[in-house]
Amino acid sequence: MSRSLLSIAELGETGLRRLLDISDHMAEVNRRPNPKVPALRGKTVCNVFFEDSTRTRLSFETAAKRLSADTMNFSVSQSSLNKGESLRDTVETIAAMGVDAFVIRHGSSGAPWQLGEWTSASVINAGDGWHAHPTQALLDMYTVRTALNRPVSVDGGSFDGLRVAMVGDIKHSRVARSTTEAFKLLGADVTWVSPKTLLPPTHDENVVANLDQVIDDIDILYLLRMQNERMSEALVPHLREYTARFGLTPERAARLGQHVLVMHPGPMNRGVEMAVDPGELPGSVINQQVTNGINVRMAVLFELLGSGSENSLTGNTES
Known part of the structure; x- marks a missing residue:
């Protein structure tokens, strides 16, 4: 799997099957009394949503926190984009703060691919236009x-x-x-x-x-x-x-x-x-789809940002 998840086509059948397997481990984590592991401690995930979302945004935020990553939520309505700043300048500014992954939803098809040209961080497509999710x-x-x-x-x-x-x-x-x-x-x-x-x-x-x-x-x-x-x-x-x-x-x-x-x-x-x-x-x-959204998005974040070893999922950590 590459450093980003942009589409099912780019993920391919092998990557799809691997993420389904990793999701099993995440489901086991989420069944624990304290569903949190230190797998992504020290990593930072930034959610950048240009369209309204409840399930996907909260699911990614929950997934990141259960893997002990730090999270940033970018508010478009309160950003310098309203002052004329370009999307590229905004992304590069956020990246300079030390972001390891961007989770982006945008109304324009292809926006996540464009974002990937402007940052070395991982990019996860949380929905782009009519194109992919x-x-x-x-x-x-x-x-x-x-x-x-x-x-x-x-x-x-x-x-x-x-x-x-x-x-x-x-x-x-x-x-x-x-x-x-x-x-x-x-x-x-x-x-x-x-x-x-x-x-x-x-x-x-x-x-x-x-x-x-x-x-x-x-x-x-x-x-x-x-x-x-x-x-x-x-x-x-x-x-x-x-x-x-x-x-x-x-x-x-x-x-x-x-x-x-x-x-x-x-x-x-x-x-x-x-x-x-x-x-x-x-x-x-x-309802199971909503629950499984957390398992799967934990798997995606772990695959992109984790050590690659499922041993890091075995220990609990305090909130």
Whole structure:
């Protein structure tokens, strides 16, 4: 694995499998009464979020602290960017304070790669535009691996035979791109379920235009929200019609097999893509996705900044 994590494509199948294995160690750490180890003591992680975030930002901050790293949270609204300072000058200023890793979310696709040109610190892509969200894909793979007890690791195993329906706003979703890529690397069969107006202009995926076409024959139902903040025009006639064709309604929920996992990256638009209470679905692993986000992001930080030895995960340290 390189010094940064920018996309699933650059991580590759070997790197993906290794991080899933390391996530097992992090899950064990997080089950301890004092879930903290000294693995990254002396390291500093800076979160730089140019877009709103709850799950990802708090997950990275928690992950860094549980590995005993120091954390810095950069507030765009209170920074010199509002005085005309360039992003490059801001990054170089923060780096000069002794930062070992930047975790960046930005509305422009490619921003994490550009940041990597300006610093020798590790760069972790926490979401760039419509392009990529690799740690979400990683936590999704880890959630499926643990929920279905699929032994996917550096020693072997795969998601061969798993049928995944990725449903909703594919066009504007970096999650859809990264998670689809990760599923396919591990052997799963992915179908996009979306209206034509919410598909990217070019793609190689199998596509159907109604959830009813696949709901009886899937193992994983992955629901995406309508990303209205990224839309400059109305791309569906009405939300009621969208729910009727693509939403998880009570009628569709009743058709799901007992083995089917229901996933969502959050935040959820209740009544639109999710017209039922996910807590009442036996296969819902949405809360597990949030929990596993900490395990996986600990694994990423450890892999990039740690000693490379899992022996440093064996001892507790006081807060």
